Amino acid sequence: MNEKPQAKILVVFADTIRKIPKGKVATYGQIAAAAGFPGAARQVVRALHAYHGLPWHRVVGAGGAIRVPGEDALEQRLRLEMEGVTFRGLRVDLDRHQFRFRR
DNA sequence: TCCGTGACGCGAT
DNA sequence: CATCGCGCCACGG
Numbered sequence: 001m002n003e004k005p006q007a008k009i010l011v012v013f014a015d016t017i018r019k020i021p022k023g024k025v026a027t028y029g030q031i032a033a034a035a036g037f038p039g040a041a042r043q044v045v046r047a048l049h050a051y052h053g054l055p056w057h058r059v060v061g062a063g064g065a066i067r068v069p070g071e072d073a074l075e076q077r078l079r080l081e082m083e084g085v086t087f088r089g090l091r092v093d094l095d096r097h098q099f100r101f102r103r
Numbered sequence: 104t105c106c107g108t109g110a111c112g113c114g115a116t
Numbered sequence: 117c118a119t120c121g122c123g124c125c126a127c128g129g
Contacts, residue, residue, distance in 0.1 A: 041112065068110050112124095
């Protein structure tokens with residue numbers, strides 16, 4: 001029952017996502033890069049599906065766009081606004097809420 | 104094994 | 117600002 005090497009990557013992404021503080025957001029691509037895998041934005045999505053308890057609502061698309069499909073999009077927005085995150089039209093105001101990972 | 108799919112991103116139009 | 121096209125890549129049917 002050996003583990004797939006990919007599982008490792010998902011753990012790294014999960015840890016990275018957990019670092020996003022309340023009231024802040026990070027983009028899929030930003031998370032991938034911060035975790036050491038620039039360009040692996042799609043893998044970030046896999047991590048979100050694979051792990052429970054992650055602050056999934058704090059993950060947005062490039063430019064602050066809500067990318068979650070269907071009704072969940074509204075829930076994400078509400079959760080964010082609940083934390084004080086503001087929007088500019090349909091996108092999160094990244095200038096004010098984008099989280100900066102430490103290097 | 105092949106092929107369509109997707110909570111992506113970015114440059115071009 | 118809205119769309120489109122293309123690269124990317126693990127998954128699942």
